[in-house]
Amino acid sequence: MFWDKPLETIDCRSLQILQLDRINTALERIAATPGYKSFYDSKKYKIKPLSSLEQMKDLPFTTKQDLRNSYPSGFLVTDMEKVVRMHSSSGTTGIPTVIYHTKNDIDNWSSLIARCLCMIGMSDKDVFQNMMTYGMFTGGLGLHYGAEKLGAMVIPAGAGNTERQLKFIKDFKTTVVHITPSYALHVSEIIEQRNLLDGLSLRIALMGAEPYTEATRLKLEERLRIDVINSYGLSEMNGPGVAFECLEKEGMHVWEDNYYVEIVDTKTGMPLPDGEEGELVLSAINREAMPILRYRTHDLAFIYPERCACGRTHRKISRIKGRTDDMFIIGGVNIFPSQIEEVLMKLPQVGSNYVIILSKKGSLDKLSVRIEVNPDLFAGDLRHLTQLKETITRKLREEILINPTIELVEPGSLPPSQGKAVRVIDNRDKTV
Numbered sequence: 001m002f003w004d005k006p007l008e009t010i011d012c013r014s015l016q017i018l019q020l021d022r023i024n025t026a027l028e029r030i031a032a033t034p035g036y037k038s039f040y041d042s043k044k045y046k047i048k049p050l051s052s053l054e055q056m057k058d059l060p061f062t063t064k065q066d067l068r069n070s071y072p073s074g075f076l077v078t079d080m081e082k083v084v085r086m087h088s089s090s091g092t093t094g095i096p097t098v099i100y101h102t103k104n105d106i107d108n109w110s111s112l113i114a115r116c117l118c119m120i121g122m123s124d125k126d127v128f129q130n131m132m133t134y135g136m137f138t139g140g141l142g143l144h145y146g147a148e149k150l151g152a153m154v155i156p157a158g159a160g161n162t163e164r165q166l167k168f169i170k171d172f173k174t175t176v177v178h179i180t181p182s183y184a185l186h187v188s189e190i191i192e193q194r195n196l197l198d199g200l201s202l203r204i205a206l207m208g209a210e211p212y213t214e215a216t217r218l219k220l221e222e223r224l225r226i227d228v229i230n231s232y233g234l235s236e237m238n239g240p241g242v243a244f245e246c247l248e249k250e251g252m253h254v255w256e257d258n259y260y261v262e263i264v265d266t267k268t269g270m271p272l273p274d275g276e277e278g279e280l281v282l283s284a285i286n287r288e289a290m291p292i293l294r295y296r297t298h299d300l301a302f303i304y305p306e307r308c309a310c311g312r313t314h315r316k317i318s319r320i321k322g323r324t325d326d327m328f329i330i331g332g333v334n335i336f337p338s339q340i341e342e343v344l345m346k347l348p349q350v351g352s353n354y355v356i357i358l359s360k361k362g363s364l365d366k367l368s369v370r371i372e373v374n375p376d377l378f379a380g381d382l383r384h385l386t387q388l389k390e391t392i393t394r395k396l397r398e399e400i401l402i403n404p405t406i407e408l409v410e411p412g413s414l415p416p417s418q419g420k421a422v423r424v425i426d427n428r429d430k431t432v
C-alpha cells in the first residue's frame with residue numbers, strides 16, 4: 001500500500017531534479033542567514049546554486065560538533081515565531097544538538113512516517129502502542145504524529161512499566177508496537193513465560209533507535225509470531241522516518257525526496273558507489289526551519305544497488321552495522337565513554353585506569369565499570385570503599401541515566417594500555 005504513490009515511485013530523473021531544486025532552495029536560505037552562512041565561510045566554501053547533484057560532494061560536511069557550536073539557534077533559517085517544536089539528541093550532555101521544526105516541518109515529518117506505516121500495511125484499523133520514550137527523544141512524538149495522521153488509534157504509552165504495557169496490549173487489542181529491540185527482548189520473554197501470546201492481537205513491531213542483528217529480529221518474530229520492521233532515523237534528520245523497511249524486509253528505503261543520501265569512505269570522506277560499505281552521510285533537504293546538508297551520521301551501512309521488488313524507487317540502505325565512533329547504546333540511551341570518564345576523573349579517589357564492560361542479564365543490557373581506586377584509598381578501610389562505590393554509582397546514573405554496576409579494584413590490576421586504551425569491552429553477544 002502506498003501513502004503517496006507518485007512520490008514513492010518517482011522516476012530517477014524527476015527525483016534528481018526535485019532534489020537539486022530543494023538543495024538549492026536550502027542553500028539560498030542558508031546564505032541569507034548570517035549565523036549559518038558564517039559556518040560555510042569558516043570552511044572556506046562559497047555558497048552558490050549547484051548546477052548538478054555531482055557538486056554535492058564539494059560541500060563541506062556538517063558534524064555534531066558543528067551543531068553544538070551553533071547552539072542554541074545558529075542554524076535556524078526561519079524566524080523563531082514560525083517554530084512550533086524543538087527536539088534534541090538523546091543521551092548527550094554538555095551542549096545538546098537542537099533541531100527546530102516549523103508547522104510545515106512537523107506536517108511533512110508526519111507524512112513521511114505515515115508513508116512508512118502505510119508501506120508495511122498499517123491502516124486506520126490498527127491500534128498503535130508507542131513504547132518509546134516521549135519528550136526530547138524523537139521516537140515518541142515522531143511516530144505518534146505519523147500514526148495519528150494515518151488514522152490509527154495511538155496509545156502513547158512511553159517506555160517502561162512493563163506490567164502496564166502488557167495490560168494495554170491485551171485490553172486495547174494493540175496490533176502494532178514501536179519499541180527498542182532490547183526492551184522487546186525483555187517484554188517478549190515475559191509474554192512467553194506467562195504464555196500470554198494467544199490472547200493478543202499483535203502483528204507488527206517497529207524497531208529502531210539502537211543497532212540490532214538479523215538474528216534478534218528472527219528470534220523476536222518467532223517468539224511473538226509477528227513481523228519486526230527495522231526503522232532508522234536520527235534527531236538531526238528529524239528522527240524516525242528517514243529510512244524504513246518495506247515488507248520485503250531487506251534494507252530500508254530512504255525517502256530521497258526529503259533526504260539526500262551518500263555513503264562515504266570513513267577516512268577520505270569521498271562518496272562510494274552503491275553496494276560499498278561506508279559512513280552514511282545525510283542531508284535534510286526539505287526542512288523549512290533547519291536544513292542540514294551533508295551530516296556525518298557515523299553510522300556504517302551500504303546502499304543496495306538493485307531496485308526493490310515492492311515498486312518504490314527510493315534506494316535502500318542496509319541494516320546499520322555499527323558506528324565509526326565509540327558511542328554505545330544501552331536500552332535506547334546513547335552513551336559516550338567520555339561521559340563516564342568525565343565523571344570518574346573528577347573524583348580524586350579514583351585511580352588512573354578503568355574499563356567499561358557491556359553484557360546481558362537475561363535480555364536486558366547491563367553496564368559495569370571496573371575502576372582502579374587511588375592507592376591511598378585502597379589502603380584505607382572498607383567503609384570508604386563502600387561510600388566511594390555509592391558516590392560513583394549515583395554520579396554515573398545522573399550522567400548517563402543508566403544504573404551501572406561498579407567494581408572497585410586494586411590499583412594496577414587492570415591491564416595497562418599500550419598506545420590507545422581499550423575502554424569498552426562489549427560482551428553482549430557472548431552473554432545472551
Ligand code: AMP
Nearest residue numbers: 090208209210211231232233234235320
Ligand atoms: P538519536 O539522534 O538520539 O535518535 O540517535 C540516532 C542514532 O541511533 C543513529 O545515528 C544510530 O546510530 C542509532 N539508530 C537509530 N535507529 C537505528 C536502527 N534502526 N539501527 C541501528 N541504529 C539505529
Ligand code: ZN
Nearest residue numbers: 246248308310
Ligand atoms: Zn521496497
